[in-house]
Amino acid sequence: MPCSPATPDYAALARDIKHWARELGFADVGIADTSLGEDEGHLKRWLDDGHHGEMDYMARHGSKRSRPQELEPGTIRVISVRMDYVPPGTRNAWDVLGDADAGYVARYALGRDYHKVMRNRLQRLAERIRERIGEFGYRAYVDSAPVLEKALARNAGLGWIGKHTVLINRRAGSYFFLGELYIGLPLPVDTPASAHCGSCRRCIDICPTQAIVAPYRLDARRCISYLTIELKGSIPEELRAPMGNRIFGCDDCQLICPWNKFAQDATEPDFAPRHSLDGARLIELFGWSEEEFLKRTEGMAIRRTGFEGWLRNIAVALGNAPRSEDVVAALKARADYPSEMVREHVMWALARHAGGMRGEPP
Structure with a gap:
């Protein structure tokens, strides 16, 4: 039975959202709150050290990057999704790197730009939610705004941030894109992922x-x-x-x-x-x-x-x-x-x- 717009069953809705997300082609989905205080400190130190180089946009938006409710007022949860990006049949990366007459292009950039692909699917996910509960506040992001996407994905249980600063999923490695749906619904949150890099360097x-x-x-x-x-x-x-x-x-x-x-x-x-x-x-x-x-x-x-x-x-x-x-x-x-x-x-x-x-x- 559809939930009443006034009193939705948020636990059931969260389960449905994860099901819908996978139907739309996302490999995984999780839900996080908006607390990123420790990550905000890491970001500030990184910027203070000048490690962002000419990427002025990393500092341009102040605390909006680490405080989702400032970027999109009313946000209390973040739905984080990931999508694998290396298709079967792609030439072996090590072989290309070993072929000095060939040009190596990062595997994520070999095909269509992922931004529109994922954003369209996040929009469709939001529409499924609206069909179930009625109008609600949301905003979809795919590397298109000041968002700490890896920290949010970690908090949503999609993986941990490795020593190389890339998100790693223990069941799927790290070759995947991330996207977010900022929402104003009090959905139950998932358990953040624990780190598993150990002593590896x-x-x-x-x-x-x-x-x-x-x-x-x-x-x-x-x-x-x-x-x-x-x-x-x-x-x-x-x-x-x-x-x-x-x-x-x-x-x-x-x-x-x-x-x-x-x-x-x-x-x-x-x-x-x-x-x-x-x-x-x-x-x-x-x-x-x-x-x-x-x-x-x-x-x-x-x-x-x-x-x-x-x-x-x-x-x-x-x-x-x-x-x-x-x-x-x-x-x-x-x-x-x-x-x-x-x-x-x-x-x-x-x-x-x-x-x-x-x-x-x-």
């Missing part, structure tokens, strides 16, 4: 740029994901060689994590790799025109780096690739590119191949 040791400066502390200014996506200017020279062939994001800390032996295949067809980006040739990608870049990355997260950032990143990867006439020719073809930033990285790469820099490629 593989993620810290494998980081190519040593961006994980201590357990649970990431200096984004050294992180390859930040350098290839968020940073809009020149990549620091000392970090270019360690980037290898990573041209959009980095997965090393997740690839090495023992918990990802439990990672689940994505069930969403839209997350399948487009344009063979799970291992495309660097020279081919470097030859894309801006029009081709915009056309081929339409509806994809890769758009975030912009075309100049795309060329910058690939120039670095070509500088780290084995010497060949084709690689040098591709770089020289962009040597007079209008963007000073792109030219700088192209010249760096050419100097590497000319043996003019330390740490030259093999």
Whole structure:
């Protein structure tokens, strides 16, 4: 029987919400309250240390990020969901990283941008709730507002925050997206997840740029994901060689994590790799025109780096690739590119191949 709008059975409603969420394609769902006091302290220290780099938006909204009721007045609960993102058939990540002539794109960015996929499903979840109890206050978020999504997901029982600062689920590893539905309903909350990293530090040791400066502390200014996506200017020279062939994001800390032996295949067809980006040739990608870049990355997260950032990143990867006439020719073809930033990285790469820099490629 449907609940009365005036006196809903919130425990039954919570059970139904979890059932509906899974019907909509979410791999897991949990419910948390809005208390994030300790996490607010962690965030403040991270910002005070300058570890956010040029990501000014991390500090722009004050306490709204750690106080959901300030971001969306009336919020008393958060429904947290996750969705697996690596589809079956994707080229093995280690194989791509070991192929210096290929460009490595973080596995989450190979297919359709997840934001719209998850937001649409969260909206449908809210509509199911409204059908059951009538109008209620809510707001859906998918990495689109100041939200401490990992802390909320941990409190909702979806996993713990690992030493690499990524959420880990003991049954599904860490290859998944997160989304939230802020609501004004007093639903019963789930038990927060406990941590299970133990003494393991593989993620810290494998980081190519040593961006994980201590357990649970990431200096984004050294992180390859930040350098290839968020940073809009020149990549620091000392970090270019360690980037290898990573041209959009980095997965090393997740690839090495023992918990990802439990990672689940994505069930969403839209997350399948487009344009063979799970291992495309660097020279081919470097030859894309801006029009081709915009056309081929339409509806994809890769758009975030912009075309100049795309060329910058690939120039670095070509500088780290084995010497060949084709690689040098591709770089020289962009040597007079209008963007000073792109030219700088192209010249760096050419100097590497000319043996003019330390740490030259093999």
